[in-house]
Amino acid sequence: MTREENVRFCDLVKSLRPLTGKGLSAGEQVAEVVSMLTKVPENRIGTAVDPAQASQETLRKMSSSDGSFTKKLANAIYECMDLGQFISQIDGAEPMTKQRIVDNLTEYGIKVNLNELGERCAKIALTVISRKAGQKMSPESVAARIAYARGIANNKDALLMQCAGLCTECGSSLITDKHGDGIPVYEILPIDSDVSSYGFDDFVVMCPTCAAKYKHHPRKSDIDRVRSEKKAVSKQRDFEGLLTPLNLEKELVQLLDDIRELGFEDTSHQQIQMRNPVPIRDKVSEDGELCREITDSVSSYYPFIAARMKMLEETHRLSFNELLSQMHAKYLKYEGQGLSQAEIFDQLSDWIADRTHSRSRTASILVSYFVQICEVFRAPAQ
Ligand SMILES: [Zn+2]
Known part of the structure; x- marks a missing residue:
């Protein structure tokens, strides 16, 4: 034992x-x-x-x-x-x-x-x-199950982003529109179950129907076909540029429209309950003007956006978490490229504006929210 x-x-x-x-x-x-x-x-x-x-x-x-x-x-x-x-x-x-x-x-x-x-x-x-x-x-089948689970844990977010909410096999949507809730229904399965460790390229995302057909003893020709389908999908889709694979775009467009239409009197005098009270000046230390802009946005819009985000989180948990991880991933990418904080902020605002066809100024209010909740920018380690 x-x-x-x-x-x-x-x-x-x-x-x-x-x-x-x-x-x-x-x-x-x-x-x-x-x-x-x-x-x-x-x-x-x-x-x-x-x-x-x-x-x-x-x-x-x-x-x-x-x-x-x-x-x-x-x-x-x-x-x-x-x-x-x-x-x-x-x-x-x-x-x-x-x-x-x-x-x-x-x-x-x-x-x-x-x-x-x-x-x-x-x-x-x-x-x-x-x-x-x-x-x-058997000890071998336990080890195989654990290796598979580790692969899923490491790659799930990226796989869902890559498939863009569509079945890789038949191209149908992985979102069932249940009373408008948009519940994603998909399976992530190994392309070839005869491997001992699973990386990003070893998984494919399919709708339940295609998954059920595929997973029982796929032939060598099926395995090769799915591998090349997956390659084609990654080439075709600009998965870097996708905002959310799972249908959050509509909600964000609505949110940005509502932000734009908020009157000044609707946003002032609100009690601000911060979810993460790291002062913005600690996170945005290199640019006083940017720090002021973000602080202004947060003090005016935080309660409104936070309430809407909470609703999104409850109704679209998966997509919401992906939105957070994509925001964070984009931030890390730009930071890794050596962009200044102001450049990163503008890039992120433009990216959201572009995907939602909103104005960049409005999108920047949303990015400020992400700064406040620490998905974008971080305070230096103590
Ligand atoms: Zn399918």
């Missing part, structure tokens, strides 16, 4: 407490870890095979012993496990939080390096859950 096999699910939950938050009850912490581990498909939500349906009582008991972890629940989790998502969430934690998880795992006899924390936790989860579910997995 490897050391991972001796760790109980409740031990993993306890180890992850620095991430799931101390404010939760023991049962809620179990529920939180289950939700980190799963992505429940639409047709399972609220049914008997939805892991989120586990009773409070079961969850509470599961927090101290694996005896109450039933085969039925293990199966429900196993069936919709998304280890890539799980690894991403651990990757995204603050370094301090990760270090505390590492320390916790050490107490259970697991020595983990900080940089492999995500996959090691995924391995513990997969080992416990597959065993509870009665799924026999």
